[in-house]
Structure formats: C-alpha cells, structure tokens
Amino acid sequence: MNMSRRTRGSAKPLLALNLLAGACVTAWAQTTPATPAAPAADLGRVEITGTAQTYQPPPTSAATKTDTPILLTPQSLQVVPRAVLNDQKALTLTDAVRNVAGVGEDFGFNGSAQPLLILRGFQTTSMTASGNMSGMSSYFINGVKVMGVPLNMANVDSVEVVKGPASVLYGRSEPGGLVNVVPKALPADPRLGLEQTIGQYGLSRTVVEGGGALNADKTLLGRASVSYDKGGSNRDFVVNKLAAFSGTLAWVPDADTRVALTVDHNAQKYRNDFGIPADGDRPVKLPRTRQYNDSPDLSSITSDSVLLDAQTKIAPNWTLKGRVVSMRAKTREVDVWPYRENLIGLDSCDNSAGLTALCRYYFYVRPEGRTKLDQVTVDLIGNVRLGGLQHKLLAEIDHYSTKKTGDVFFTQINSVDVFNPVLGSAPPLDTSFPLPVDDYSKWTSLTLQDQIAFGGGWHGVFALRHDRTEALFSLAPGLEPNKKSFTTPRIGAVWEFMPNQTLYAQVQDSIAANNGRDANGVALEAERARQVEIGWKQSALGGRLNTTVAIFELVKRNRASRNPVTFATTTEGDARSRGLEVDAIGQVSPQLALIGSYTYLDAKVTRDGQDPAAEGKRLANTARNAGSLWGRWMFDEQWAAGAGVFLQGQRQGDNANSFQLPGYGRVDAMASYAFKAGGGKGSVQFNLKNVFDKVYYSGSHPLVKDWIQPGSPRTASVTLRLDY
Template sequence: MSPTKRRCRPGFQSSRLHRAVKGVLLLSALTVSAAPYAESDADTLSVKHSYHIGGGSLSHVLSQFATASGLLFVAEARLTEGKTSAGLDGEYTVDEGFRKLLAGTGLNYTVTSDKTVTLKVVQRQSQFDSTTMPAVEVTGRVVYDANDPYNPNYSRANASTGTRTDTPLMETPISIQVVPRAVLQDQQSIQVGDAIKNVSGVFQGNTFGGFAEQFLIRGFNTSFNNYQDGFRWPASRLTMANVERVEVVKGAAANLYGRIEPGGMINVVTKRPQAAPYYALEQQFGSYDLYRTTADATGAINADGSLMYRLNVESLNKNSFRDFAFTDRVFVAPSLTWKISDRTQLDLDFMYSDEDTQEDYGVVASTLTRRPVNIPISRYLNEPSTDKSNTTLYNTAVTLSHAFNDDWKVKARFNYLNRNTVDPQTSGVFWDEDPSSATYGDMTRDFYGSWAESETYYGNVNLTGRFNTFGVEHQTLIGWEHYSGTSTLKTQYDPIDWGGATINIFHPVYRPTDPSNMPYFYQNGSGSNSNGVYFQDQITLFDKLHILGGGRYDWISDVGSGFAEVSAEAALANRKTTNNEGFSPRVGLLYQPWQWLSVYGNYVESMGSANGAIDAHGKLLDPQIGEQYEAGFKTSFFDQRLTSNVAFYHLSKKNMAVSVPGKPYSEAIGEARSQGVEIDVSGQVTDGLSLIGSYAYTDAVILKADNNQGNKLWNVPRNAGSLWAKYDIQQAELRGLSVGAGAYFQDTKQGNNANEYQLPGWGRIDALIKYQLPVAKTRTTLQFNIENLLDHQYYIASSPGLTTFVIPGQPRTFMGSVKIEF
C-alpha cells in the first residue's frame, strides 16, 4: 500500500511564518563580524589572572579590564561607540581576555612596549583570499567565545550540567560528554536522538513514532525524562532549533537533580541572548518531503546593551519512509536578558511547541527465528485513520541572579510547563507465529485513547561561592529544588473486543476500532511532589588535586493514579500517596599531574525512579536505588583542541519490582547490573580536520528477577561506536569547501528482557559536503548530507516486554540546506 502524504497542519500557513521571519531579520542592517587578532609582547599575554567584570559599554568594560591587568587603555571614541560587552568572569591571560571582549566587534588590539593598549579596525578580507587569513592569533589559532555562533570547534573545555557550575572538564571527576553546536550543524541534527549518536554508551529507545524520546545510558533507560537547562521534562520531543549544545552526564546525577535513572542524564542547553547582533535563516529540505525552516536572531535592544533578546523559530513538515507517518511542528522560543546592574541579571524565557505526529510501534519480531520478521520496513501496523497524536507545550521560565561580590552569587529559577496531549493508538499485543496455522500472521491489537493535561512546577535556588582556607581553594554550591506535577487524564480502553482491530502483518487490511461505545476512564493526580536540598564542595589542592564531595536529601511524595469511570473528581478521591525520603551522596577525586592528563575516580549512590507496582498491603514499593563505581582518565592535547575521556565503570540498580507468582502484588527484590568501558574523543587534529568519536563496551545483565534472571538487558549492544570527521579544505582555490563522513555501528542486542529475539548488529555510513559562498557581508552556506549512504537495512530499538514493537532504522536519506548568517 502506498504511503499517504501528509502536508501542513490545517490552519497553519507557512508563508505567514516566512513573512514574520523576514520582518525580524530586516530589523538590523548587515554587520561585519570578524575575529580579533593581537600583536603584543608574549610575556605580557601569558599570565593568567581572575577577572569579574560586569557587562556594559565596550569602552567601559575594556578600560576596567586593562586597569585590572596593569595596562593603560587608549582608544578613539568612534571605535567603541554603540558597542556593548557582556563582561568577563573567570581566569584569563591578557590575550585571552581581550579576544573574548573584542569577539565580533570588528576590532583588534595592540600592546606596546610601554604597556599601552590601543585599538584598531580589523581589515576584513574574504576567506578566499590566498594571501591573508580573516583572523590571526599569536599562537596561530583563532580563539572563539564558547557561545559564538561561528565557533567551529568540536570540543568544549567546560561544562555545567555535571556540577551545576561552569567547571573545566579536565578538573571534573565525572564522565561528561558535550556535543557542541558545530557538530549539530554539520550533521543537520533535528532531534535529541540525532545528537546522542556521537556519545558512547547512549542508545535510542522507544519513540512511539517520535511522540517522545527515550534513551538508554549505560544500560538503563531514561524513562522518557530528558532535561533542558537543568529542568526535567515529561515525555515529549525536544527540538534542536534553539539548542546551543547537548551535555550528557554518565552515571547517577541524583546528588544534584533528585530522582533520576542511574545510567545518567541528557541535558539540552539552550541559546542565550547576546549583545553582539546575529541573524540566521536556514531552509532545509530532504527525502520524504522534509521541509524545515529555522530562524535565529539576537542582539541588544538598548544602547548600553543591558537589555538583550533572542528569538528562535522553527517550522517542520516531514513524512517518513514508514507508511502514513508524518510530523508537523511549529516552534517559537523568545528569550530576554536584562542586566539590571553589574551584579544583577534577570532572564525571561518562553517556549511554544505544537506538534502533530503519527503513533508508530514499528514492525514485529519472531521468537521462532529470533529476529525481526522479513516484511518491508515501511509497513505500518497501527491504524492510520485514528492514530494521530498532538502535543502542545507552553513553557515559561524566570531566572534571577545576583552577585554579592566577586566570589559569592545566588541564582533562583522558576519554571512552569503546561503539556496537553491527544494520543489515540492501536498497538499490537501478540501475533500468530505458527506457519501452519490458518491465522498465521494475524496480530491482535489493543486500542487505547488518551486526552491528557499536565502542569509541572519547578523552582530552585543555588548559592555558589569561592573561598580559601589555609591555602585550600573551595568552590561551594548549596541549593534547594522543588518539583511537582499534576495531571488529568481521560482514556478509552478496549481490553475485550480485540477482534475488530486484528491485522495480518503480511497482508494488512486497516480496520479502525470504533471507540464510540467504549466507556471513559478518568485518572487524576498521578505524578510526584518533591523537595530536595543539596550541597557540593569542589576542593583544589596544590593546583593538581581536585576533590569533589556532596550529596542531596530528598523528600518525595509519589501520587498513585486514581481511576474512576464516573468523573475526574471521582478519580481524584481514589488516588493514593506514598512518601519516601533518602540521601544520595557523591564523592570524586581527580589528579592532574600534567596539564594534558587527568586521572579520576568517583562513587555515587542515588534514589532512582519510583516503582509503579504495589506490595501485599497495597502500598507502592520503595523507589529503586542506584550505585556506581567509576575510574578513568582524561586527556587534552594541542592547546585543548583535542580532548578525550576513557571511563571504566560498575553500575547497579536495586529494589526493582518483581511480581510474585500467582499474586496481584510485587516485591522490590530485583537487581540489574551494567559494567563496561567507554571512550570519547572530540576536537581538532590538524588545521581543517575535526572529529568526534566514541566506543563503548557494555555488559548489562539482570541479576535478580522473576523470569528473566541472568538475561541481558534489552536494547543494549555489547559493542558500539562511532566516528565522524570533517575536513575544511585548506588550499586557497578551494577554501570554503568542507567534506565529511561518519561511521556508526552496533553489535547484536536483545530485543526484550526475556531475550526471546535479537536485533542484528549493523553499521552505516553518513556523508557531508558543504560550501561557504564568497558573498560579502554575509555568510551563505550550502550543505548536503546523506544518512545511511550504503542503504543498509537495520533496526534501532525495541520494547522491553513485547515482540510487536521493533523500530527500523532509516534507509538512505538525503538532506540539503541553504543558510544565511549576518
């Protein structure tokens, strides 16, 4: 059966969006952005000092920085007039400080022999000029600000997710991987799953056709909980349209983030408003009628740069290699930053997303052949006429930060998320595998329809400070966090009349179930309310030994689902609440004998996800508990251009629910263990050659369970890896041209926890070609990507309990784009 083509959602006019984007972009004239370079005395530039300089006019900030560095600042007023700076906070050499402050201003500087700093305009020339480079540094390398939209670096020196502080990775005794914006752009990433393919030990889980994204980290699933700027999102799909980078923390992070799966967490860090103006418009198009338009605009609103904005917009319309599947999404995310004073800042963020998609459980597997059944990977086995889902998200965040002095700072955030979903689905339960049967291939399906509204409230306060005791440096964090959610759910469920929904997997005839005669069930109050207090101290001894210690105490109320056929109010009266509390410690030790090498280890305990099952007394079981031992080393070569992390870990999850045979209750006696080795490398090898690669050996098994004891955990390959490399051609006549390729592979993995079937091992090749046009005053980039170049058939995910939920990987897919930046 040929797939039904899905166009834009009724009521949404793409041209209206395009006109709006065009209006935003025309608010500013074209600007010239060039990386500054310096000419100065090497000794003067090489000494690092700590600076805490607030934002303001460029002239004022430069003067403050020069004075603090023991230099005399001289500049013509016309050079800095109307320009602003976000300030400087951290340890920098004079060279690094001036580069950061002057990035994007079109200015460079000179330090004369009498320690006088003067400014002059960069003479910008085309990157295609064979005699000059657009930016030159004394060390031979351009220095980019971490948030510079033109930053091409594949590695990041710092990360914030693992410690809630901006800490160098080489000083953090935790395994953290960062996928920066440059990688996301080169690979044309649209979803979180497109980014995590570059990280070791992280695998795609269930997606329900994209309705939500689940991942497995170190063998344990994330239960559809992903994070954005440290805030835990319920089941939903996050776009890359406003993403600066993706940070993955390996191992339990409960000591800072509360209840979380022990494998780790994925945190999407969003783009922030910048004082320097920047505008970008990109049009992507590809296989299966993919059309995606994105716009990004940022800059200062007032003359002194104290008020800044950012606006990200996305319009996505695409079909799929899967019959009937589609995704239509409209996304808008405005942000505002107000620097009230040199020490006080207010951030306002809003996000709106409206997404239509098709529920999709994929194809099926056989317990006889122990492999996915040989049917077309495009075959759709849900019900196309009814299984159309919608998710609407409204998110509002307010963040206030204040620096009491140069060492102590407080930051408070409040977040409100409203999530509405409509999610009917006709999913397979089991199918007749007997080739001799008259009903061979018939799959029994179950209809479930839901209409849900949930509200999530989140607030936290963090106090950070630096101090010194008897020559010992401390960076301390003390915090409080609140998380609560309420939901109202109306469902229709047909557990008896399955006959009308039966479909044959070899010869499908679609017959939707009529839900008009089904009763409604109501569920109210499911979710959890939690309060947690946490502390952390990062201690530095002798500039080489870094000690991390801390923990979190949580008070959690798990609200069980209250069901009723009468009304939502009756369901509210039937719900049950179970209270839990516990302490989650974390300690780590890192020794850095040389600047290029760090050796580390850590121990973590965590109070993990709630058990949904009840005990013999009708009480929800105690939550799952995670425990991890980890050791490894990190390297940083070529002036931090190429970094790596090698980790050895042993991770266990206890208190897992195990059903009691013949009884309607369970016991918290289950246990699973994962151990292995992970290797991650990213950065620049030579001029023009950048790469990001990974390898993971994962041994994940079920130690204690009812029927699956000794089995391997589902969807976890023992061996998996990736290598993506891009080369910017250096020859003058071809400058602006980039080529790239990536290889990804996974070993055979179990399809479910019963180990009844396996997903075969696979490998695929991706490719890239990109060309930056020599257009004055703008950066125009043409890009073309190919995914699965050799058109290899493979399967990426399955279900922990069913054989009727197997997700095929994409066949050969093309994507092109045209991007204009100025």
C-alpha cells in the same frame, strides 16, 4: 546468539582504532606545550552559519552546577557542540547522542521529537514513573527535567550527556545518566538567520531566528526563533510535525548580574511508528514501509513554558542564583497499538502455530490530557578559603512538581494479518468507558556540595542531597501517594598528575522514587543504584582536543519489572552494568575536526524475584560493542566535507532475550559550500544518511516482541542557510 561474523569482525578494528587514536593523542600532547584554550577564531574557520564551527566543546556546569572544567570533574561528561549538530544535520536528539559512548536508543511512544534513550544500559525513564508500558520520553532542557515534551532541535546550541548517577544534583534521574539540552545563547550583536532544509520522504525544516542588543549600552538583549519541522518517513501512516517558537529577553546591567525571561511554545502532531514484530529470534522480514498503526486521528501535544532565571553576586566570592519554571501542556494520545497477545478476546489473533496476526488496541490512550510542571530552585555558590584550602561551595533548595490529568481508555479493535494486512480503516476511539487516573509527583530537596582543591594537583568533591518525595500513578483514584525520604551521597577525587591530564574516581548513589503499586496495591520500593567509576581525561592541543576513558560498574537495586499480560509491576530485581567507554572530540587542526566513541558494555540481570530464570540475561538494546567515528575536513574557507560510521553490535531485543537485533554499521556523509550573500554569509549543505542503504534496527521495546524500530533507509537532504 553470537554476533554476526560481519559485526563481530568490525568491533576489533573499532577498538584498535580508538586505542591507536588515544596513543597518538597522548604522544602529541606530550610534545606540545600546554597553552590556554584557543578560541574558534584562531583556527582560521570562517563562521558561516551564525554559530561557532569548531568541534571544541563549550564549557559546561552540568556535572557540578559550578564553573568546573571538564578536566577536573570526577565523572564522564560529554558535550556535543552545535558544529557537530550542523554538520551531521541532527534533526532529533537521537541523532545528536549517537556520537557519545554508552548512549543507545529505546522504543518510544511519542514520535521522533520525543525519543526514549538508554544510558549505560538503563532507560532514562523509570518504568514505575511513567505509567503503563514505560514509553514516556525524559530528558533535561536547560537543567529542567521534562517528560513528554517535544524537543525543538532548531533551537539547540549543544547537548550534554552526564554519565552515571546524577541524583545528588538533580534528584529525578535514572542511574545510567542524563541528557541535558542547552538552548542557543543570546547574541550581543544583531543577527538574523534563515534556514531551509528539504529532503526525501517529505522531510522539511524551516527556521527563522534573530536577536541582539535592544539598547545602546547593550544591557538589554533579546532573541527569538520560529521553526516548523516536518520529519520525513518512509513508513506507512507515520507523521511527525513540530511547530515551535522560543523567545528570550535578558537584562544584563553589569558582569555580575543577569535576569532572563524565556517563553517557549511547541505544537507537535504525530502518528507513532510502532515498528514490526519478531518471529522466532529475529525481526520479521517485511517491506521497509510496513507498520500497523493506522489511527484515523493524529496524536498531539501543545506545550507552553515560562522560565525566569536570575543571578547576581551578593559578595565578592558569593553568587546567588534563582530559577522559576512553569510549563502547561495539552495532550491527545490516540495511537493504535499492535500487540500479539489477545488481552480481551474480542477478536482473533491466534499465533499458536506461529506469528500470523496482531491484535490491536487503543491501549490506555488519553484523548484529552493536561500536564503541568512547576519548579523553583535557589542556589548559593561560594569560593572561600578555609583551613588553608580552597573550597567551592554549593547549597541548593529545590521544589519540583508534575501532574498529569485526563481519563484514559482501553479498547480492543480489529486485528490485522502480519504479512497481508488490510490497513487504513481503523475505527475511531470509543470513549464510552473512561478510566480515571491519578498521576503526579512532588520533590522537595536540599543539596550541599563542597569541591576542595587540596594542592599538588589533587581535587575532591563531597556532596549530600536530601529529598522528600510524594508520588502516585494509579488507575484506582483515591489511593494515598507513596511518600519517601532519601539521602544520597557523592564522593569523588581528581588528580592532575601532569599538565592537562587527570585521573579520577567517584562513588555516587542514585534514587528513583516509585509512584506505582504492585498487584496487591502495596506501594513499590524505590529503585536505588550505586556506581563506582574511575577514568582518565586529557585536554590536548591547547584545549582543542579532549579525551575521556572511563571504567565503571553500576548496580541498580529494586529494579522494576512488569508482567506483559497482567501489567502488574514489582520491584524485586537487580541489574548490573559494567563497561569501558572512550570519548574523543576536538579540533585537531584548522582543517580537521573529529568526534569519536567506543563502548564495551556488559549489562545484565543479576536477580529477579518473579522469574529466577531471568538472572544472567542481558538488558535489552545494549550492545556489547558499539562505537562511532565522524570527521570533517575544511579544504578552504568555502568548501568542507565530512563522513562517519556508526556501529552497533548484536543486541537482545527484549529483557527475556527471546530475540536479537543484528549488529550493523551505518555510514553518513556531508559536503558544504560557504559564500557571501550581500552583506551577510550563506552556505549550502548536502547530507546523505545511511549511504549504503543498510537495513538495520535502531531499537525495540524491552517488554514486547512486536515493537521493533527499523532504521531509516538512505536519505538525502539539502540545507540553505543565510546569516546577516
């Protein structure tokens, strides 16, 4: 079905706006001499919240694992800095990444603190790497891949989005890209911050954080933060609570050596929002509060992690880095799943004459689960001159293992009427018939990378990664794990054809080692992908304004598909994603800061061994046109205001293309006032999300018509921040 007239019309102005902005930036840059990047203090911005308020992105090594500028990286890489997160009051990871082209939202099963994302048309979690129905959230925290771990946004300094395959450096990633969350840094000077946010629908977040040098010569640094987040929701029975602690102790004896120990504790309690169903080709019109998960108990996860990170120069041009990570978690998954299919036949939910009822299940829930993650990584980085050329070398050895234990349960309970449900009395989980599960994976990897400066503005990157994997997810314990070995290449080139402007091209493969079995118990083939990407980057206004334009084609082979009734999985399909992305962010002037994006995306199935009729259908939750534009204006050192629009075109609600999610435009706004507070600084900030109270749908499950996530209504919040 075609995009609605209103949405179809909005895409053209958005495209024109991005093209116009790009042209203006180019013209401005050509008349502005190239200068080194200016620090935030040069912009005249008073630091009011203990973090930099410039929109200029911080340096990142996410795409190369070396100190390579974004301008010289042959891949689209975007960073959402803390200033944007502060201004927009981004309380979830989805709030942060909506500013980045090519990133969307899928349906997740673990509450708002564990979102499931889509990059360039593909989920960040493989269907065959997370068990039934593929809802486990996955992202990177400080370079470590985690699954099913709640994210404490109060401790986030920036969010990095690496577009396209990153398996050469990280191994365990999906082809659309990865999202890496960077925690707040250690301060050298004493700091204490207090923050309180309150808002509609019970929204509340309290943050206490502080740190600084612990000795006179500032070689011992410490930082700690405590937060409690009660996510507000207008939805029936939905609960999202997160209590978190993070503490870091670092020894920095000189500029060449650093050893840091970080301890994190997260305790999340939630009752997941399963959304609403579709009837025909659109979501059912229901009260905005309606959802059908009324489990008598809350689901929960309590995680504890320890990270030991060290680096030192072992020679003038050689640096050795090491990292050891250990995480343990206790989980309780007891949500009630509404689903129109009558899988067991114990209750009546006959929808043959149209949608009237939903069956409900405790669907492979795990009331007493344990998760563990361990990783050891050693990097050797060198800057050497060989054959008359400058080389930046990386050699990495990595071992990563995860395991999840605990019996699962499958039980059908009472159905509900879609339009007149009787809720609030769901029976507790019956634990009479446990199903044991094997669920684990191991990766042992070697990576070699050479970044070469050829001269004349030309740079190249050549990398290989070899992985040995062992993985299994099975409800029939005792099966042999899937064992595979892979070698993954990466080749890229960058040409700096004029100061602060580059053209780049890259070919890169990715791999996702499958841990599942098909209906006959045969190990599934690994999902593979290859992407070709070309692009243009510019750093204007002395490095304060950065733009990336990328064109790409990404093909995923052996794509997983699952029967929605039998849940049998196969890898007999291919999908192709191609598109154009525009990202821009920066501090245009001391007063004006901007972040914007535009995406044109054509993502569809190109082969399906089970269902040839699926060929040509669009991938779920991928709008052909999408974009965003947010700006903040500093009137003076005290007053600031900002506003932005976030646009999505029409999306297919599932991979069968049986229903559509209408396009929408959502407007947010903020205003803040900074003041002196004794010997410190303070600020009051007012945020209004969904200013015009637009009814929209943020995402849906790609396999099920009954889990469509409505967007939040108009929501106001106010934040008081004090820094000393």
